[in-house]
Amino acid sequence: TESYIRSVSSCGHLYVYKYMQTVTLIPGDGIGPEISAAVMKIFEAAKAPIRWEERNVTAIKGPGGRWMIPPDAKESMDRSKIGLKGPLKTPIAAGHPSMNLLLRKTFDLYANVRPCVSIEGYKTPYTDVNLVTIRENTEGEYSGIEHVIVDGVVQSIKLITEEASRRIAEYAFEYARNNQRNSVTAVHKANIMRMSDGLFLRKCREVAENYKDIKFTEMYLDTVCLNMVQDPTQFDVLVMPNLYGDILSDLCAGLIGGLGVTPSGNIGANGVAIFESVHGTAPDIAGMDLANPTALLLSAVMMLRHMGLHDHGNKIQAACFDTIRDKKVLTKDLGGNSKCSEFTDEICRRVKDLE
Amino acid sequence: MASHSAVLSMSKIISPFWGGRLGNTVKVFGTTLTSRRNKTLHAPPPAKYGGRHTVTLIPGDGIGPELLTHVREVFRFSCVPVDFEVVHVNSAVETEDDINNAITAIRRNGVALKGNIETKHTMPPSVKSRNNLLRTSLDLFANVMHCQSLPGVQTRHKNIDIMIIRENTEGEYSSLEHESVSGVVESLKIITRNNSLRIADYAFQLAREKGRRRVTAVHKANIISGDGLFLQCCREVASGYPDITFDSMIVDNTTMQLVSKPQQFDVMVMPNLYGNVVSNVCAGLVGGPGLVPGANYGRDYAVFETATRNTGKSIADRNIANPTAMLLASCMMLDHLKLNDYASLIRNAVLTTMNETRLHTADIGGQGTTSEVVQSVMRVIQSKGQLISEI
Numbered sequence: 001t002e003s004y005i006r007s008v009s010s011c012g013h014l015y016v017y018k019y020m021q022t023v024t025l026i027p028g029d030g031i032g033p034e035i036s037a038a039v040m041k042i043f044e045a046a047k048a049p050i051r052w053e054e055r056n057v058t059a060i061k062g063p064g065g066r067w068m069i070p071p072d073a074k075e076s077m078d079r080s081k082i083g084l085k086g087p088l089k090t091p092i093a094a095g096h097p098s099m100n101l102l103l104r105k106t107f108d109l110y111a112n113v114r115p116c117v118s119i120e121g122y123k124t125p126y127t128d129v130n131l132v133t134i135r136e137n138t139e140g141e142y143s144g145i146e147h148v149i150v151d152g153v154v155q156s157i158k159l160i161t162e163e164a165s166r167r168i169a170e171y172a173f174e175y176a177r178n179n180q181r182n183s184v185t186a187v188h189k190a191n192i193m194r195m196s197d198g199l200f201l202r203k204c205r206e207v208a209e210n211y212k213d214i215k216f217t218e219m220y221l222d223t224v225c226l227n228m229v230q231d232p233t234q235f236d237v238l239v240m241p242n243l244y245g246d247i248l249s250d251l252c253a254g255l256i257g258g259l260g261v262t263p264s265g266n267i268g269a270n271g272v273a274i275f276e277s278v279h280g281t282a283p284d285i286a287g288m289d290l291a292n293p294t295a296l297l298l299s300a301v302m303m304l305r306h307m308g309l310h311d312h313g314n315k316i317q318a319a320c321f322d323t324i325r326d327k328k329v330l331t332k333d334l335g336g337n338s339k340c341s342e343f344t345d346e347i348c349r350r351v352k353d354l355e
Numbered sequence: 356m357a358s359h360s361a362v363l364s365m366s367k368i369i370s371p372f373w374g375g376r377l378g379n380t381v382k383v384f385g386t387t388l389t390s391r392r393n394k395t396l397h398a399p400p401p402a403k404y405g406g407r408h409t410v411t412l413i414p415g416d417g418i419g420p421e422l423l424t425h426v427r428e429v430f431r432f433s434c435v436p437v438d439f440e441v442v443h444v445n446s447a448v449e450t451e452d453d454i455n456n457a458i459t460a461i462r463r464n465g466v467a468l469k470g471n472i473e474t475k476h477t478m479p480p481s482v483k484s485r486n487n488l489l490r491t492s493l494d495l496f497a498n499v500m501h502c503q504s505l506p507g508v509q510t511r512h513k514n515i516d517i518m519i520i521r522e523n524t525e526g527e528y529s530s531l532e533h534e535s536v537s538g539v540v541e542s543l544k545i546i547t548r549n550n551s552l553r554i555a556d557y558a559f560q561l562a563r564e565k566g567r568r569r570v571t572a573v574h575k576a577n578i579i580s581g582d583g584l585f586l587q588c589c590r591e592v593a594s595g596y597p598d599i600t601f602d603s604m605i606v607d608n609t610t611m612q613l614v615s616k617p618q619q620f621d622v623m624v625m626p627n628l629y630g631n632v633v634s635n636v637c638a639g640l641v642g643g644p645g646l647v648p649g650a651n652y653g654r655d656y657a658v659f660e661t662a663t664r665n666t667g668k669s670i671a672d673r674n675i676a677n678p679t680a681m682l683l684a685s686c687m688m689l690d691h692l693k694l695n696d697y698a699s700l701i702r703n704a705v706l707t708t709m710n711e712t713r714l715h716t717a718d719i720g721g722q723g724t725t726s727e728v729v730q731s732v733m734r735v736i737q738s739k740g741q742l743i744s745e746i
Contacts, residue, residue, distance in 0.1 A: 125512060126614070142578055146581065152547055152549065153547045154546045154547075155581070156579050157543060157544075158541065158542040158544060159539065160539075160540045161538055161539045163538065189631075190476060191476075191484050192474075192527070193527065193530075194482075194484075194530075195480045195532040195533070195542065196541070196542040201476075221631065221632065222663065225636045225639065226635040226636070226638060226639045226644055226663055228636075229636050229639035229640050246607055247606055247632055250610055250611050251607075251613075259611075
């Protein structure tokens with residue numbers, strides 16, 4: 001939410017000033033710091049009212065032996081409620097779970113939102129993609145409950161609860177309403193997983209009753225996949241449990257050009273939202289000014305829209321898309337041979353021109 | 356050979372008691388034993404009498420009945436020596452009698468051709484998917500699908516040639532669910548070493564048989580340890596096939612790669628649910644659900660159907676469904692029955708109609724009706740009339 005200071009000048013005119021909004025910035029590892037710097041530069045050029053608070057998230061062992069994120073990071077997030085995160089290294093044999101998982105658990109980030117919009121100028125076999133995948137991010141197949149029943153038989157438990165299903169369905173419909181989307185499709189496999197996906201579907205249907213202005217449909221996961229690769233324009237907002245969401249959101253990212261250009265946001269309880277780039281840390285090009293900041297930039301634009309700063313969001317997005325469409329200054333992964341800094345400067349220039 | 360000595364030692368044990376009376380039986384039994392050991396990937400079924408095979412036919416719901424009627428029409432026209440035993444399965448009843456009858460019929464005949472049976476949501480959750488019941492009861496552990504770009508069909512990606520082998524009985528499709536606490540449902544995903552080894556072995560054998568170079572295992576082992584077991588089993592089997600390259604890929608990356616560069620894949624093997632996703636993505640990439648046939652193989656039985664198993668309720672009885680997938684599935688069935696000449700005849704006719712005549716149904720952008728396509732197929736078969744009398 002925005003805060004304003006209303007002040008009355010000496011001549012009686014009413015002035016309204018926007019406060020700077022604090023955002024917790026987690027640069028991340030690998031190319032994280034350079035793309036975060038790029039985003040901060042572009043935001044400055046756009047005069048976005050954002051004050052960045054940089055924090056580090058390396059897992060530390062808290063009292064009681066539990067792994068947790070550093071307390072100053074947690075405190076900053078709890079205060080600002082909005083976060084922007086670069087790619088985090090997944091530790092192997094570090095003894096602690098992945099940082100993404102820790103963040104998810106700490107802030108109860110229950111919804112993962114990925115808007116997939118075709119980028120004009122970055123050609124893929126699919127044009128006119130404009131859909132949003134909303135994935136339940138806390139339970140489902142990723143509940144982590146697994147047992148070895150007898151030697152050679154592994155059982156994984158997929159958990160679906162009424163509460164989580166209702167919560168994600170409500171978020172999906174609210175998102176659709178707030179972003180002028182026309183329909184919400186629930187993706188499921190209730191023909192096979194009768195009870196679990198059946199429960200998920202039932203909750204979606206119940207919530208749909210309260211949102212009569214939004215069209216609600218249901219579709220099997222396989223049918224969605226089949227139709228998605230033939231004609232992705234038929235889809236609008238998709239809501240689904242964890243595993244299907246994981247696969248489908250990456251499928252949709254592939255349609256528009258991959259993880260290097262796909263934004264992502266995680267919505268938590270208590271109004272917390274963390275926006276992130278979902279690509280890896282790319283250690284092979286870290287520190288060489290070759291990285292593509294588009295994914296993090298588009299996630300930051302998503303963040304601006306979430307905060308109600310639509311004007312700034314649209315301006316920055318337009319500048320970014322124009323730069324890509326123009327094809328003169330592109331990073332290597334987009335098909336050009338410019339540096340990250342050159343790409344960033346070009347976007348800054350366009351943003352200033354759009355003033 | 357070990358099997359022969361087994362027969363000899365058996366007859367030595369039995370003959371002192373019954374003299375020569377059981378000798379013949381033992382010899383016959385012994386032969387069956389040897390043939391079992393030499394069993395290739397697809398053994399011919401026993402339901403053959405007077406040179407004609409009997410195959411179970413399950414019409415199913417939606418477009419199933421009409422497409423299977425067309426298959427029978429084409430078979431009759433081409434004088435294929437196959438008789439169909441039709442078993443109807445009513446998806447609107449709660450009892451499992453119908454599907455059990457179908458299963459018994461398939462056990463009897465060994466081979467089946469089926470349409471998809473609808474799973475109605477209005478039924479209580481205790482009513483399981485009939486298709487799934489059929490697959491698990493008959494232990495049809497391997498679902499095989501071959502996705503090939505067809506020259507006559509317009510698609511975004513060209514030169515796709517992927518074989519997908521999907522574990523067909525366990526994984527997420529175990530249908531083991533319970534509501535432990537009100538509002539909390541648990542669904543069990545089971546991965547076993549035996550089934551994983553079995554499907555991996557099947558995949559590598561098939562790859563070798565078809566001269567394929569690479570097998571990719573699709574999994575999510577970083578999150579789900581059952582998939583870790585699956586991957587481990589695949590690696591074990593891969594070590595026994597040094598001529599075939601083995602690699603693995605996480606399922607979300609796989610789908611991303613499939614929509615951008617599908618030509619990189621050769622043979623893919625995976626557990627049940629990912630198989631569902633990947634096979635549908637691949638079917639979509641080569642032109643849609645109307646084009647790709649699928650086969651479900653078990654040790655003793657084989658069931659053929661369309662690869663993406665759609666009921667197609669919205670296009671049923673409108674003469675617009677694409678008969679290609681079902682016709683190609685029936686050709687796969689004929690190959691399985693060792694009626695290869697008939698299989699080639701019908702398959703060539705279907706592909707000629709698809710690629711040369713370019714008579715397409717609506718789903719692939721054409722305006723032909725189902726009957727027009729079938730008529731065209733039969734015309735092509737007739738023009739090869741010489742061949743029929745030679746078979």
